[in-house]
Amino acid sequence: MRIGRTRVLAGLDVTVAAGEVVGVTGPNGSGKSTLLRVLATLRRPSRGSLDILGRSWPDVSSPDVRRQIVLVGHDPGLHPDLTLAENLELVAALSGLSPASARRALADVGLAAAADRPARACSEGMRRRSGLARALLCRPRLLLLDEPHASLDAASRPLVAAVADQVKARGGAVVVVTHDLDGAAGHLDRVLRLEGGRLTAEGCA
Secondary structure (H helix, E strand, O other): OEEOOEEOOOOOOOOOOOOOEEEEEOOOOOOHHHHHHHHOOOOOOOOOOOEEOOEEOOHHHOHHHHOOEEEEOOOOOOOOOOEHHHHHHHHHHHOOOOHHHHHHHHHHOOOHHHOOOEHHHOOHHHHHHHHHHHHHHHOOOEEEEEOOOOOOOOOOOHHHHHHHHHHHHOOOEEEEEOOOHHHHHHHOOEEEEEEOOEEEEEEEO
16 A cells, blocks of 8 residues: 555555454554554555455445444544533434433543543543543444553553453454553454564464
8 A cells, every 4th residue: 555655555464353353563654553544444555455344445435334443543533622421422423322322431431520521621541531432332343443552541551451352242353553562462362563564473462
């Protein structure tokens, strides 16, 4: 895959099975985040094929596929002037869910007391947890996590594994980009290493 004239991913042949949690690691600029964006159907591969949830490109970018995918990235996508609850209630409304389900998801990640706080007044760690709450709310079949442990304190870090385990238990798949293999290893089934946009190693966590 190329972005402009720069080759970002090349010769990458990866399958993530239902019920599997796969870690992706590698140095900065190795293509990890770009891989997540391709899997989220936000970037189109310039070559090769892409099959997600039983659909092939370009059908993978259809709304019925995209609503089954959740990407939790560095930016949780919160409107700064809305409260955490209002942000998640908007997601709930778009997904045909009740406002109460948004508050339950926030409570599940320890944010019940902060639900009525504007997002701009929340710490980075709280905003990160709100991204995990969105994943719980939407119940995706494919969950994509980009450095999910970043900015989380020690007490909150187990939330990442808990959310991944819920997706896995429903038969979904999880891809976790991380530099913190020690912190993530307990809930990874496999680890892929990227360097220069290529898969250089693959093995058990």
